[in-house]
Structures are given as C-alpha cells and as structure tokens.
Amino acid sequence: MTIEGPQGPVTIAAPRQQIILAMLLFEANRPVPVDRLMEAVWGMSPPATAKGQIQICVSILRRLFAEAGMPDMITTAPAGYLAQVPEGELDLRVFDELVRSARKGTAEGRYPEADEDFRMALSLWRGEITTGGSSVLQAVEVRLGEQRLAVTEEWAEVRLLLGGHQELVGELMELVGEHPLRERLRAKLMLALYRSGRQAEALEVYRVGRTLLVDELGIEPGDELRQLEKAILSGAAELSAAPAPAAMSPAAAMPPAVAVIPRLLPGAVSDFTGNVELVQQVSAHLLPPSEPTANPGVRIATISGKAGVGKTTLAVHLGHELAEEYPDGQLFIRFNGLSASPVTPEQALERFLRALGVPGNSVPAGLEERAELYRQSVADRRILVILDDVAAEEQVRWLLPGSPSCAVLVTGRSRLAGLPGALTVEVDVLDSEHAMKLFVKIVGSARVYAELSKSLELIALCGGLPIALRIAAARLAARPHWTVEQFVQRLVNETRRLDELVHGGLGVRAHLELTFEVLSETGRRLFRRLGMLETADFPGWVAAPLLGLDPDDAGEVLDELVDAQFVDVEKVAQGRQIRFKLHDLIRAYSRERLVHDETPADRIGSLTRTLSAWLFLTEEAHRREYGGDHTLIHGAAERFPLPGHVVDRELTDPIDWYERERYGIIAAVQQAAGCGLDELCWDLALTAVTLFEARSYFDDWRTTHEIALTETQRAGNKRGEAAMQHSLGTLRLFEQRFDEAAPRLNAAASLFHEIGDTHGHALVLRNLAFLDRIQGRLESAEARCHEALDGLRAVGDNIGETHVLNSLAQIHVDRGQWDEAEKLLTHILSLLDATDSRRVRAQTMCRLADVHMARHDHAAAESLYAQTVTAVRAYGDEVGEVYAMHGLGSALAVQSRVDEAEETLLKAQSRANYLAHRLMSGRIGVTLGRMYLDVLKWDRALDALTQSLGIFSELDMSTWRCTTLQAIGDAYDGLGEEDAARMAWREALTLTGELEPAAVGALVEDLRKRLGE
Template structure:
C-alpha cells in the first residue's frame, strides 16, 4: 500500500488506485497522513473537515468518516491501520510508504552530500526527490487546515528545486537548465532567486540580451503587482551582465560558503542590549522560532536581504522581554555588535530615525562632527559601515514602518529584531512572531519567581485566580508579583480581593514605574478621535467577542468607514481578531484588562444618552440580521411572531455576505445573541429583548442549544411580565412550550400553550394563535387524541391560508398527513403531502420540504413500497445535510434504515440505523433515538437474535414512556412481546 500527497491525494495497492470516498472522508485521511504515526485529536479532524464552523454533530461525523476509512482499508487487510486513542486517532503506517516522507529523506540526503562536496551525488538525490511530485500537493482537498500544510510542502518543493538548480549552475550545466528555469519563472514570477538563476544561465549560454530581458520583465512584474523595485542583488546582477563582469563566469568548482567570522573591524563593537531578564518565564515557542529563523537565514548562502523578525502583540504582553532575551541567546552569532533602540512608537512623539541613526553611528565609532545632517545620508553611512559585518539590531516599540526602514542594514549578514503593536505590513518579507497571553501554568510560574515559590505554592488556588484577574498578561502579572514581594504581610487572597473590584483593578495594577493603565493609555491616546470613540463604545457589549459590523451600529457610520476604524484598533492591538471568520465575517475581542480600561473611558467620556442610543442601535441591527438569517433558513417568517422593536438595517450587499450561510451566521453570533437578550432586558428594551429571543430560536432549535433557549426565554418572559407586554408574554410562552416539546415534556408544553393561546386572543394576534394551535395539535396526535388533533390542525390551517403563510400552511398539511397515516388513510395522506411539498418549495423552506419528504417516505413504507420509500429518504437526507440539520438527518437515516430492512438489505439497514442512533444521541433527540432503537430491534429479530432485539426494544420503550409518546409506545410493545417470546423459546 502506498500513500501519495505530493499531488492529488491517492492511495495505491499493487499500482491500483483506491476509491477514497467523499470529500469529508478524503479530508480526514489527508489530515491523518500529514501527521502519520502521531495522535490527531478529534477536534483537529473536525476543524479540517468543517474549517471554522463545525456543527454540533462534528464528533459524530468524524466517527462516521473514520469508520468508512476503516472499511475501505479493511477490504485490503489493513482495517487496523487507523487506531483509536484517548484524544483522537492515529494512522499507523511505515513512513517509507508515504511519498512526502521519501521526498524529505532524499532532499536531506542531497543536502548532506552537498555539504560533503559530493556534488554530483547531491544533484542525483535532489532530482530523485523532485521526481516524486505529481502536481500541487493535496490538490482538490477543500480544507483550510489541509491546504495550509500543503502550502508548506509546496514552499519546500520550490526551495529544494532552487537549491538543486544552483548546484547544477555551479557544476557548469547552464545550457540544459535554461528551459526548466524558464518554466519555473513563469510559474513563480515573484521568486527573485529563480529570476537570478535564469539570468545567469542565459548569460553563461551566450544569451546576454535575453538575460537582460528577464530582468526587465521581473522589474515590470514587481512594480505592477507589488509596487516595489527588484531587490538590490538582482539590480547588481543586471549591472554585472551589462558590463560582462568576470565574476559571472562559471566557477571551476562549486564554492562552499562557510560561517567563518569576518575579520574584526577596526571600529568599536557596540553592545547596547538591555540586561537580560533574570526571571524570564515561558515563551519557549517564540524564542525557538526566532532562533530557528535566524539560523536558517544565516545558513542560506543565497539570501540577499537582511532578515527581519517582527514580534507583535498587545500592550503589556512582554514583547520587549522576548526580544531582549532572544537577542542575548543569539548574541554570539553576531560578533560585530548588538545595537538597541527604544523607538517609543506608542508615545505622542515617537523617536525619529534621525535621532536613532546618530546614536548608532556614534556607537559604531563615527565622531559627532562626521555624522551627516540628512536622514538619507545617515542611513547610507550606517549601511556602509554594516556592509561586511555581522550585527544584530533590536528596535523596540516601533510605531510604523517609516521608523524602521532607515534603520535596516543593507546586507544579509546582519539581522533585525523589531517589537511592535502593529504587524508593520509595509516591511518587505519579515517573519512575524505573534505573542499571546500566558497560559495558567506559565502565569503562576512567573508569580512564583517574583513573589516567592513557597508563598505561591501554599495558596495555588488564589494564585490561579490572581493570574486570571491579571488576564494572564505578563506585565500585569509582573506588577502583581512585585506588589506581593514588596508586601510580605499580604496574602495572595488579599490581593485577589482588591483586584476583584473591576472599577479599581487598574489602580491596583500599578507598582513603581510599572502600570497597566499607562501602558494602554499610551496606545489609546495615539489613536484618532473616531477610533477612540469606537474603542470606548465597544465596551458597551457584554459578549467576549463581537463582529465587525457592530462598529457601524455603535458609531452610526457606513460599514466601510467603521471597518477601517476597527482595523486601526486591531493594528494598535487594542482589539484582536479571534481568528474565526474572514473579511466581513471577522470576529474580534478585547483582552480583559483592555476592556476594563475601555469601560473607564466610556464612563468618563460618553453620556448615558449616548451609551443607550449606541446599544439600542447594535441590538436593533442584531435583530435585523437574525430575522434575515431566519427568513433565508426557513423560506419566510415561519414560526415567527414579530414585535414592534426598531430595526437598524445594513446595506443588502453586506447582509448577503454576512449571512450567506444562515446557520453559520447564527453560530458565529450565538454569544452576542445571548448577551444581547440579557442586555436588552437590563436596559429596559423589552420589545427588543423578546423579539431577539424569538429570532434566536432558529439557532437554539437546529443546533440543540437547549440551555441557551431556556435561559434567554426566562429572561425575556420576566421582562415582558414586568412591562405588562401581553403579546411578548404570549410569544415567550409559545416558544418555551416549543422547547418543552423538544425536551418531550408534553404536559408542561400544553400548560404554556393554553396560556399563550389566551393571551394571543386578548391582543387579537391570529398568526400567534395559529402557531399555538398547530403545536397543540401535535401534542394531541402524540397523545393519541386524533379527533382533537384534526380540529386544531384545521383551525391553524384556516388562519395560515388566510394570511398567505405558505410555509406554515405546508407544515400543518404535513401534520394532517401524518394523522391520516396513523388513521390508515395513505391515499388521503398522499394528497395532503403533495400540496405541502408544493407550498414548501414555493415558500423556499428546505427545512419544511425535508419534513414533508420524510413524511412521504413513511407513507411509502406504510404502503409497502419499500424501493420508493428508500429513494424518498435518500432525497430527504440530501436536503437535511445541505441545510445543516442534524436532527432531520437522524430521522432521515432512521427512515432509510427501515426501508432497507424491509427490502431485506440487512447490512445496509444496520449501517443507517446505527448512524441514526449515534447522531440522535449526540444531539439529544430522544424520539429519534427511540425510533432508531426500535428499528434495530426489528433488525435483530430478522437475524434471529431475540436477546439483542429485547434489549433494543426495552430501551426504546423506556424512552417513549419517559416522554409520554403513547403512539410510539403502542408500536414498541408488540415488537418487545415478540422478542421476549422468541427468547423464551430458545
């Protein structure tokens, strides 16, 4: 068996390619292959399959994919190749069977041969490695996580290709390389190293004019696409070709570049680094990234530009500490000196590059009188002095690219470490080291080092709480530790008590010259007026995350303008992207201590009226988007009762992008919906409160967030009762009753429906009455009260027809059809279902269409038309999976399993019923779980396994009795009796 990822994903057995199944299955296999022989957590597999929006059934879906892969491998005697581990799965396969591993081994062997000056052997291994590639790695695997890994493989491939070509150029094979290099340059037009290699190959082949044309095309491409000139080395190469420089002639043998120290310069060797931190804690990953990248840059003989590393993070995160510590650990690699400057980028008056260059030039031995007056002249002298030297330059707290660019050396021997609250995207090709807060263990470790290990060890619980109150922010932890160290009579619990008062937290987090408020304030004050206003108003929101659109509502500005301001805040590290969502669907958050500061500024600088109006606009916009998402998911206002709360709309094009996938939008906004309902109640926005609660049910019901459903509706019901809002009370009681149906608490549901029906009647809301009557009819049907059910369905249908609510009418017709089936009238049920299907499609509701199709499948089952039933259930399954409805999927799988069972397809029936049982259990849908168990019981009887059938039927009966589902209880009893009788006769 051979596994191939260096091109489209393939698995071959004896040169025959296996059918790898659907895309989810392929993504799961690719993810396992990329980490072969290591445990891949279930969460990582789910992320790979669903990117940033895994459904609640993701774990079950991963299990299904793994089962399918095991069956596929099992057919070739390799069923145990995927092992289950505590946290996930491991693909156990000898590395040599994976083409990526063989490629890496060959490339490593080539580098070893090159280093030992076995150049022909090195080229041979390079070419063998490159021959394993069949195209773009893992092409066709539509997964962000998989493609991220694939892009790293692709980058490794082109670098290996460049290394091989350079070696062949040095061996004098320029003639035969021209064609290959031309193709590679066409495929990678921005790779300057490839351009240089092609120019040299052409020049050495006597094609000087073509070599110069390659440079001209490179220059045109880079200016057009990037707005920059080619790098200095490519420009120098053009000049050398123009002048027929002898250095371009082929060397007699490849020249090995060594890392020998350059001769000591006669100028001084500056050592300007601040003292290293004695209690440096954690940050192993960040330090290792910096060390590794600097080592790779130093070991790259073809590197032309100075390596630049930008350490990025919010105020107080420890950027300077990391940069200084990293600089000390690599100082011996830069024997010609270490330069350091604090640029004060967050201050009102940042340090100018002119001033820094004067300091640097003096440190390099330039007399004061010889320092040039102009910025460009100083920068030129600086670059000239560093031209042949290995120098490490550390630039702390850079505010902009303009502060940094004049301070960059002009050669690749030196290196630059920059810290900034911004990514400094205008710099060419830097490596970014993103710094986040400590984890809990690192936080407690830092407190131990400053306040004393014994002291912290004696009260670890309080120390952990203290770390949380500091937001795991290193500067805040350092201040807290210093305060404890300075006050040995304080207990940790005592400091925790002082910090728990949010209004005083920033006052407490100050010690000597260190202070969190001052650190954040410096960045806040440097922002523009509108950005500062947005920063303050974002603190109005109780949710820990917020979406990009909220800025427009808070400021009452067009979305594009507000997004620019939000991006400014993110660049300044005052807010941070969460990494979920992209573009207009991006999500952001505050660090806890930055939120505290924002709330201070909000209280000090915004009036109560301004705060209230801004909050109402945000909640009104959230309601507008929730209603749009609901309409697109359901195809109308089905199950909705509208309130009179004011909606704030967004441009239709933006709404289309935000809720392209309605359920994904609901999932992203779930914390904001729950927090918004609570805030609306607290602010006295009663109508907004209950209308938002109703709108959120689309999410709560489809993804089984029953705790959220209960909590938000209890809040909204209290608010409506306090305000005397009868319509709001009725809407809440109806929705809570629907929750009780989901939980199979039928008696509680009937009580709330009766009260809601009375209240809707008092306010004259016919739509509300119809919705309640429809649900009462369902309860009647489940309780076997068929006449009452028919009457309630008919009353609801009459109202929906009168109001033109096609989707709601379709749902009622679907309920009436089920009633006809239970009364053994499949012909009457068929007519009702045909009309229901037409209306649901006319209304654009895929959800109701799926429910109608499911009922049609049951009708065909009852009529004994099992092939047709199976086909209808398959169509149902396609619809519910497309709609992201796991509950509907469980029911559709159950129906498909029963249809296959009745056709005698026992293996296929078991697969569908087991999948239905797993899925129903994962989403808490007890009725579907009971029906799947009943199907498995019938299957066991068909296999003459009465004991297993008895177990399944007893579990199903217990579920039906617990929820009061008498109709299904009546179906389970005869099957259980038969199973027990067969068991007794064994």
C-alpha cells in the same frame, strides 16, 4: 531570643517583643511605622489598645538593650521607631554586601574570590527566624528563604566552574530533597553528579523531577533541564569540567580606540519565559550566513504585539543570545513611538554615531549626512541593531545598515510589514504553562504552591499578559504578608483590576493609554464601545451600528484598532468569516474609557443600534432559511438595517450564521432585557428559535425565553408575553415534557385571543393539535388543525400552513388513510416549490416516505429517506437527521437487509440519545425490536422493546405503549414464555380502551386474535 551586648547577654522571652524587635532589625536604620508593627503582631484585626501595647513593648526593649550596654539601640522616628545598627553588625546587611561582592567577582571572572564571598555569606545563616506566629514575619521568612536558595544556586554555579563538583553533590541532594520543584537546583545536582562520573544517577534525578512536575503541576520541565538531560545522554563535551577562565584585566578588556565596540543592550531579564519557537525562528533568520548568498541584503526581523506582551523583553533576550554572532557590537535604542515626544531618526543616529566612536563635534547636522556616516561606520562590521518601540517604517529606514554583515531587529505595536525582506512575527500572550513559570520565578515556589489553585486563578485574570503578570507578582513579592487569595479577590472586580495592576511606577493602564491617545477620534469611540459587547469574540459588522456608520467606513476604523493591537483577529478556518476579540485587560480599559468619556445617552443609543442590528440579521437569517417571514410573529422594535452586500456575505448559509453568532445573540437578548428594550428582547429571542430548534440547543432556548418572559411581564407587554409562553410551550414539546407544555400553550392561546392576534393564535393552535395527535386524540387534533389553517391562511403564512397540512397528513397516516395522506403531502411539496424552506421540504419528504412504507413500496421509501438524510445533513438539522435515518433503517429492515438496517438504526438511536430526544429513541427501539423479531433474535428484541416501553410510559404515550406491549408479547411468545406473552397482550388490549377506535381498530383486532378471543 538573646541579646549579646558589651555588658553581657539579655534574654527577650515575650513573643510580642520578639516580633517587634525582628521587624525593627529587618528594616535596620529605617523607620518602621507603628501601624506596620501592629499588623505584624495582630494581623488585620488589632485591638483598640494596640498602639499603647506597642509603646509598652518598645519601652521594655529599650530597657533590656540598656542593660546589655546599648541604650541608644531603638529611637523614636516620625510615626514609628527605628533600630540603629552600626555598619557590619547586622548579619542580614553583611549577607547582602557579601553577595554583591560575590556577584561582582563572578561577572569579572574572579571565581575564587567569588567562591569565598558566597561561602562567607551562606555561613551567616544559623537557623530559622523567630516569627512568634506573626504572618508578616512568616512572609519575610519565606522571602529570605527564597533569597538564600537563589544565592546557593549562584554559589553552586561558581563551585562547578572551579571544579568543585564532588563536594557539591551531598549539599545539593539535601537541598533538592527540601525543594523538589526548584528546577535550577536540580540542574546543578545533575551536572555535579555527571561530572563526578555518576551519569545514571544524574538521569534518575531528572526522571524524578519530571514526574513531580507533571503530577503536581501538570507541566513539563523547563528548557534548561530538558537540554541538560539530552546533553548527558549524548555525553556532550561541553558538560565536562573545564578550568575556570582567568579574570581579564581592565586594560586587556578595552578595545582599541580606533575600533569602538558599542554595547548598548540593556541587561537581559533573568526570568525570561516562553516564546521558545519564536526565539528560534527569529534567531535563525538573523544569524549571519555561513556562505555568500544570492541576495546579500541586511537581515531584518520585526516583532509586533499588543501593549505589555513583552516585545522589548523578547528583543533584549534575542540580542544577548545573538551577541556572540555580532562581536563588533550591539546598538539599541527605544523610540517611544507612541509617546508625546518620540525619538526622531536624527536623534537616534546621533546616539549611534557617538556609540560608534564618532566625536560629538564630528556628527553631521543633516539627517541624510548622519545616515551616510552611520552606514559607513558599520560597513563590513558585524553589528546587531535593535530598534525598540517603533511607530512606523519611516523611523526604521534611516537606521538600516548598508552592509549584509549587520542585522536589524525592530519591535512595535503595529505590524511593520513594509520593510523589504523582513521576517515579521507577532508575540502572543503567554500560555498557562509559561505564565506559571514566570509567576513562580518572581513570587517563589513555596508561596505559589501553597495556594496553587488561587495562583492559577490569578494567572487567568492577567490573561497571560507578561506585564500584568510581572506587576501582580511584584506586588505580591513586595507584600509578603498578602496571601494570593487576597490579591485574587482584589483583581476579580473588573472595575478595579487596572487600579490593582500598578507597581513601582509601572502599570498596565499606562501602557494602554499610550496606544489610546494616538488613535483617531473615531477609533477611540469604537474602542470604547466595543467594551459594551458581552461576547468573547465578535463579527466585524458590529462596528457599523456601534458607530452609526456605513459598514465599509466602520470597517476601516476597526482595522485601525487591529493595527494598534487593541483588537485581536481570531484565527478561523478557511472560508469562514473573520472574528475579532478583545483581551480581557484591554476590555477592562475599554469599559473604563466608555464610562469616563461618553454620556449615558451616547452609550444607550450605541447599544440600542447594535441590538437592533442583531435583530435585523437574525430575522433575515430566518427569512432566508424559511423562504419568507413564516411561522413567527414579530414585534415593532426598530431594526438597524445593514447593506445588502454585508447581509449576503454573512448569510451565505443561514443556519451556519446562527451557529457562529449563537453566543452573540444570547448576549444581545440579555442586554436588551437589561436596557428595558422588552419589544426587541422577545422578538430577538423568538427569532433565534430557528437555531435552537435545528441544533437542539434547548438550554439556550429556555434561558433566552425566560429572560424575555420576565421582561415582557414587567413591561406589561401582553403580545410579547404570549409569544414567550407559546415558544416555551413548544420547547416542552421538543423535550417531550407534554404535561408541562399544555399549560404554557393554553396560556398563550388565551393571551393571543384576548388581544386579537390571529397569527399568534393560529400558531399556538398548530402546536396544541400536535399535542393532541401524539397523545391519541385524533379528532381534537384534526379540528384544531383546521382552525389553525384558517388563521394562517388569513395572514398569508404559507410555511405555517404547510406545517399544519403535514400534521393533517400524519393524522391520515395514523388512521391508515394512505391515499388521503399521499395526496395531501404531494400538494404540500407543490406549495413549497414557491418557497425556499429546506427544513419543511425535508420534513414533508420524510412523511411521504412513511406513506410509501405503509403501502409496502419499500424501494421508493428508501430512496426518499436517503434523499432526506442528505438534505438535512447539508444544513445541519440534527433532529431531522434522526427522523430520516430512522426511516431509512426501517426501509432497509423490511427488505431483509438486516446488517445495513441495524447499523443505520443504532446510529440514529445514538444520535437521538445525544440530543435527549426520548420519543425518537423509543420509536427507533421499537423498529429495532420488530426487526429482531423477524430474524428470531428474541432476547435482543425483548431488550430493545423493554427500553422503549419505559420511555413511552414516562411520556404517557398510550398508543405507542400499546404497540410496544404487543411486540413485547410476541418476543415472550418466541421465547416460549406463554404467560408473560399473554400478560403483555392483555395489558395492551386494556390500554386500547383509552384511545379512539380509529387509531387502534386494527391493533385491537390483532390483540384479540393473539389472546384467542
């Protein structure tokens, strides 16, 4: 680095001195703190001697400047140093002044002068900045490079207006090559090529750019590029080079004094992004009609949305887009509707009348008189009126023109649906594509794409809320030494997020506070407490326990929050219950207010009521599904009952309700554990098994129960611990992890026996009996069934009793005792007539169909299986559907309807595999294998049977292994492989020695016959 002074050049070679000088020059004539200089030299880890070293470097720089004839260049300032640079001697400042002059010339139509200023400004760039490895200076370099590119784009716009497209092509090609993702540069190059007669090359530039954007960012080009491509393809006349419009003199620009044209619109936001369809919809509605209409009223559109979503930005953008359609002026006023002192209709009318040319002393005093004069002043004129941040329709009505030649655009957080004939739209948060575009426009593409994954994470943390994105981007732009990752780390902590989203007096929290302050006291309380919910969305009934109010009264309070745009209404399918949710940043604010405004006792009381309401509804859903309090034990936790009409509305279909509230129930179990509510925690987890079992949500089953088990063990709650051990053992049965099921079930049986809980002990015996039966221990299974029956009958658990009777019926089936099985199953169905347990009835029908199959009454079996399939599908029992479809496929197979049977069985097996139900997958494979044997498809039979054998071996199910090996031997025999067949039969016969004779008597005889013994 070389200094040119009056007494000659002086070289500055030391990197630290170069960094310090660069920092002082970037802030020329402003003091730079020593801490800032230290950060520039050493980053975030300066040595202990850093201040002293800075002083030494500054002293050396002063000496060098003195040698060059500039002794007063660097002076000491409070807490730092200052570089004194005379006006016009620092290129950076000259650049800024020239750019300001060029922009002013452009705005005034003085394009040749603007072109010259832009040229001179850009000619000042003579190489890269010397950074000396400083991350701070590197960030400044990125910012200045972004600024240079933006100015280059503006200059290109002016050159195109002046017809200089041909000389632009080369430079633009070079710049697009260096910055391939910069869409505005690419658009200028396309236009320059098109105007130079190179249409094909212009379209190729578009295609290359689109490929890059899609491949690297996963987004389509923006509107400007897409529309330009269409225009080039169609040869649109407006793309042709035209002479630059002549500059208008100030005198010519002034309207006649008698026809003042108000231009009150704020400046348009240059980085406006998103809401394309909404802009088109509102613009179309507000456009003046081309012909007289039958209803010539004032066209009105209202825009609503939550705080910070960009309503004002959208309204101003629309105002500028429609300005040409309303040449007589645009009126704009911000009502500050939710502030402590909003603008009144009287004040708004006074401002508008003055803007329309009415002298101050001629403005009437009364509201009605002002409104009359206002309507008269805009009559027959084409004026667009924008009323921003309105709180209520009453503010709007006084400012509605009487003439259909005018249009009105209104914004407000509440949905202003009471204005006659108004188009009402709502602004949503930005989707990820438009959020990224906005972020890139503010921060700069180089910085964003250097940390693309972290940039996407930051955008997600802002939740698509434009104000949050703008603040986050502005903070990064103002701190070029920050990485995106550093800022993300600051935002991840929800308790600090709103503190971080503040910049230049603008903050997300401040916007939300305006809405919060105008809520009723009950509305504020509900808003605070909604932050306690741990689910992404929630049902409306939670407002009642959160507030401790009647659901109807609580619902009105929730509606207040919806109207204030604090709570979003989720779009749901017709006929389904409405869902609500909080935006992530609004939830963060809700939790802030909760901690600040409510005592711990208030918080825990509200949360306990809400968790108790979850338990109440979950228990009622189980009761309605099973026809009573069956097959479950319950704890003594308090319930928060909801009125009957709410329960009936919610639980029209209990399993569907469980599915809808699945994540809420899981979160409630977790929160109950976190609050030390062990009794509520285990009871809620156990009752939710109704869903986990029906829909095979085994991970949810395991997660909730392990949480509850830990909590009950911590609290010394033996009954709750026993219930969780029992249910976790049952889960292992469903997963066919039988070796893990037995220890859990035995532990539960011991605990229930120890505390004398007859019901719990009987339920465990029921499952231990099932485990015995499927592992071939029929006598033990039968004994445990009878013992379980005694306990279940003693406590009146009718459904639990039918479960055990079903198991006894299956034992009869396994022994070939068909009459006993049919008699018992028919008795079970008669017992179920007094209940409303759809699942148990379907299971019993399926088992009765099994008996018909065993007796060769295949038509009756088919009918029962088909009825069962219809029944289980009606309430979403996926496991039950697999069982019923297996039975139906078996009935079709034995009736030689092979194609129908194969289709049904393969669908059933695919479903079983999806549900990870290995036992049923293996059983279906055996049925398929035997069907293939019957039709002499030996290879296909062998494949199906071999897969099933692997499953039964893993599950250690000897009975099924025996029957499968027998069928595998038959397949080998059909293929003429006698040795392999005899080996399979011999292995099956050996396994029968491990089983009870009653279960395998006929099988042993059959195997011996095959082996010739």
